[in-house]
Amino acid sequence: MEIIAQIKNEIAKKRSFARELQELKMLHSDRFATETQKSTIAQEIKKFQQELGMKDDFQYTANEITVARPTEMLVPLMIPRAGIATIIGGYGAGKTALARHLYKHLLSTRHDTYVKYVDADNPVNKLQEFGVHQLIETYGERFEYYGKRENMDDLADGLENVLRKSIEQQKAFPERSYIVFEDNLKNLMRKNRQGFADLNHLYRYEKVFQSFGGTSIILHHTNKQGIFADSKDIVNFADLAYYVSFKQSTNSIVLEPDKQSRYQIEAKAFYVDPLNREITHEVDYRMANISGEEIRIVEHVKELLLECGEFNQNELEKETRGFRNSIGMGDKRFRAILKKYDGETWKIVRGMNNAMVFEPIEVPNMPNVPNQKNIVSKDI
Known part of the structure; x- marks a missing residue:
């Protein structure tokens, strides 16, 4: 019990010092304090900070910044x-x-x-x-x-x-x-x-x-x-x-x-x-981060292009409509997917009357269809 009493006394003393320190800081910033008074108060502030184990300066030195560890x-x-x-x-x-x-x-x-x-x-x-x-x-x-x-x-x-x-x-x-x-x-x-x-x-x-x-x-x-x-x-x-x-x-x-x-x-x-x-x-x-539906439609379009060579956009939308209806995919989302995989799984070129034409591409030794078996590996 004597040890606990001693601990309580030490904590109470530090709390008292902390309150005194706060009051001194307020006095130091008081607009009515003279420069001589501020100098005296500053010395007292340093004493209390040392008692509390606090740094006596809020300002960085050039050396402290120089030796700081960079973000890693x-x-x-x-x-x-x-x-x-x-x-x-x-x-x-x-x-x-x-x-x-x-x-x-x-x-x-x-x-x-x-x-x-x-x-x-x-x-x-x-x-x-x-x-x-x-x-x-x-x-x-x-x-x-x-x-x-x-x-x-x-x-x-x-x-x-x-x-x-x-x-x-x-x-x-x-x-x-x-x-x-x-x-x-x-x-x-x-x-x-x-x-x-x-x-x-x-x-x-x-x-x-x-x-x-x-x-x-x-x-x-x-x-x-x-x-x-x-x-x-x-x-x-x-x-x-x-x-x-x-x-x-x-x-x-x-x-x-x-x-x-x-x-x-x-x-x-x-x-x-x-x-x-x-x-x-x-x-x-x-x-x-793609859905199962997106995987299936990309695979389906790729197979069509490899089999038939090329489609313009209207032909491709008509050809895939039955399959897209079975997985609940509308025209707007389908068009977004066609643009998303341009240059990766197929390429888009301009045909007659400036129509978009889709052609198959194959990248050697690189998987270009997203599925569980061929998701591209990366180092962590």
Whole structure:
């Protein structure tokens, strides 16, 4: 009890100093204070700032700016270092599969990377299926996995403990890149009385972590309507945000940037192996983000062109109308698709009376029909 009393006294003393400091700052800015009085007050302000362990200057020096680390992308055009990135999507959208792919990629390609994963979603038997134990054995201290529920009433406490540890480690080893994954925010964040995100605590430790170069990647569920009442704050308080969805037609996880702040990011897509539900590689976003109907009509038009040689637009619309009616595609959307794949799957030339004529093309060794088997692979 004596130790607790001592702690209380120290905290009370610091609070008193903080109040005195605030009053002194107000006096220093008072228009009736003379220059001599301001000089005296400034000396007192420095004393209180030193007592509180605060920097005595709000102004940057040239050296501080010169030695600042330039913006670094951990994953090109997707995840920046020292950023707070939210990945938002419905149940089954592929957020956790994407997170697994990202941390495996970072651990295997960046030897200065240290990953901590806080899992408030999956039971331990799922972790075994994911091969988490194998990664812990492979990477040792570079990969830590949290989320054990025994004797832990408050998952928010557990997350904050991990973040405090990460802050200290990032401070001690600035040459390393520490990354904390939070899965998922709905279960890990502190909530107010209405059950929404407590804005006094939202990303509180993540911001401190960020100030030392740490990176937070935060997974967040939407509800059946596609959004939570506090999702706007969750996005606004972050540096960047993606919305994630799963495209059944191309077996792909698609990421749409919702907020990018000062970072250069872009839409991404990743192919998912239908057997083990794991991401295998990044694919072309546009090709992955198309519907099953679009795939079918592109394939149908390509077959017609290869068989018959060429069609003008009127002939092609008439020839495909029965097929398009069977998949519910009207003329307007069909014309847009014809223009979209000009130069890739067919080419458009001008014929008699300036009519648009469609001719087949074949690009050697390059797939030009979007489907699950030939979506173009890209390096992450």
